[in-house]
Amino acid sequence: xxxxxxKMQGCANDYIYLDCRASGVPADIAALAQRLSARHFSVxxxxxxxxxxxVTPGADGRMRIFNxxxxxxxxxxxxxxxxxxxxxxxxxxxxxxxxxxxSGVKRISRQGAQLWQxxxxxxxxxxxxxxxxxxxxSPLVDQPLTVEGKVWKVTCISVGNPHCVTVxxxxxxxxxxxxxxxxxxxxNFPERINTEFVQVVDAAHLKMRxxxxxxxxxxxxxTGTCATVAALTELGICPAGxxxxxxxxxxxxxIRVLPGRQLLMTGSAVTVYEGVAEV
Numbered sequence: 001x002x003x004x005x006x007k008m009q010g011c012a013n014d015y016i017y018l019d020c021r022a023s024g025v026p027a028d029i030a031a032l033a034q035r036l037s038a039r040h041f042s043v044x045x046x047x048x049x050x051x052x053x054x055v056t057p058g059a060d061g062r063m064r065i066f067n068x069x070x071x072x073x074x075x076x077x078x079x080x081x082x083x084x085x086x087x088x089x090x091x092x093x094x095x096x097x098x099x100x101x102x103s104g105v106k107r108i109s110r111q112g113a114q115l116w117q118x119x120x121x122x123x124x125x126x127x128x129x130x131x132x133x134x135x136x137x138s139p140l141v142d143q144p145l146t147v148e149g150k151v152w153k154v155t156c157i158s159v160g161n162p163h164c165v166t167v168x169x170x171x172x173x174x175x176x177x178x179x180x181x182x183x184x185x186x187x188n189f190p191e192r193i194n195t196e197f198v199q200v201v202d203a204a205h206l207k208m209r210x211x212x213x214x215x216x217x218x219x220x221x222x223t224g225t226c227a228t229v230a231a232l233t234e235l236g237i238c239p240a241g242x243x244x245x246x247x248x249x250x251x252x253x254x255i256r257v258l259p260g261r262q263l264l265m266t267g268s269a270v271t272v273y274e275g276v277a278e279v
Contacts, residue, residue, distance in 0.1 A: 077222015
């Protein structure tokens with residue numbers, strides 16, 4: 001069977017996009033995500049994103065995201081921008097789009113060619129919202145976490161999906177393939193965790209690497225970048241209300257923390273190519 005797809009990327013966070021508005025999500029989507037995401041052996045991606053018919057009245061579409069290991073995620077900040085770009089170039093030419101996700105409806109505004117701003121919603125530092133266990137019930141800001149015998153200071157943030165943020169002195173020297181899985185599968189996070197390692201350049205500029213649950217190290221993570229800025233705002237390092245520029249391996253995202261812990265993310269959404277895969 002032949003499967004038409006669009007390859008898109010936001011800050012090099014690349015996914016295979018399927019138009020499922022009429023057909024629905026393929027029954028074997030988990031196996032498809034594993035097979036087609038395999039780099040060097042197939043299309044290669046961080047996963048598959050299905051563009052579905054909306055479930056909320058008045059919404060323009062729905063996003064469902066499946067990681068490279070076949071697991072389904074709640075939300076992808078880079079992915080939702082690409083869904084907006086795909087819809088915009090496939091007949092839904094509106095300056096503001098609303099898209100259903102597994103973590104609620106997101107409002108996305110076009111800022112220019114291949115540039116979108118996402119209203120990501122409010123973040124939380126409460127253990128129950130991640131979820132996190134064995135860490136008490138107080139906000140998880142600047143808390144110790146022992147990972148394979150080493151104590152890290154972490155701030156845990158839910159932005160619709162769970163994140164664990166830690167500040168490091170030298171981001172580039174980290175061996176994420178060694179330490180990332182230990183964070184992801186830590187016993188304190190029963191649904192696993194995304195982990196961000198952030199280096200502070202100054203109060204408005206950060207560098208970040210991310211280990212995503214289900215995908216490993218990716219070149220960018222939109223929700224992770226939001227969680228990072230939220231965490232550093234909680235720590236008093238980044239000022240709320242100002243644009244914070246975060247440099248990722250695949251490009252830059254700009255984040256603002258608004259009143260009520262609301263997050264605003266601006267970044268690119270680029271179509272790489274369209275193709276047909278034999279599945």
